[in-house]
Amino acid sequence: MVKLTTYNTPRQRRNDLVDFYNMIDDFFISSPFRSTRNESFRLDVETNPDGYLVYADLPGVDKKEVRINYQDQVLTIEVERATEKEIDEKEFIHRERQLCSMKRSLHLPDVDVNKIKAKLDQGVLTVHAAKLDIVDSSKLIEVE
Numbered sequence: 001m002v003k004l005t006t007y008n009t010p011r012q013r014r015n016d017l018v019d020f021y022n023m024i025d026d027f028f029i030s031s032p033f034r035s036t037r038n039e040s041f042r043l044d045v046e047t048n049p050d051g052y053l054v055y056a057d058l059p060g061v062d063k064k065e066v067r068i069n070y071q072d073q074v075l076t077i078e079v080e081r082a083t084e085k086e087i088d089e090k091e092f093i094h095r096e097r098q099l100c101s102m103k104r105s106l107h108l109p110d111v112d113v114n115k116i117k118a119k120l121d122q123g124v125l126t127v128h129a130a131k132l133d134i135v136d137s138s139k140l141i142e143v144e
């Protein structure tokens with residue numbers, strides 16, 4: 001089946017038949033990243049006095065395919081993967097290849113960069129980012 005692509009511009013109307021074909025295509029593609037609404041992964045962000053907890057759903061992703069970076073108060077989670085379905089026959093009718101690249105960024109202020117830890121377990125990435133110990137440097141100065 002041929003994948004039909006629509007463009008959401010004001011001049012063009014969305015075709016219900018195109019949506020139907022896209023829905024059928026998405027159903028038969030076995031990638032955990034394919035969705036009719038979103039081409040990224042889902043995140044939950046929790047905060048507490050000690051720091052931030054970020055949970056990212058990454059089913060089928062290996063830890064070698066994940067890169068996490070913290071710079072200028074922004075935590076970035078990137079996933080890059082290339083998958084290929086191998087078919088042994090010399091003459092094949094159908095073959096699927098996929099290159100997937102996803103990226104999410106979060107503004108997390110006051111994080112201690114030396115205390116960021118990440119763990120990928122059963123398709124869920126957990127990132128714990130400890131907050132900086134901010135010392136109260138204020139002082140009431142008496143006027144003489």
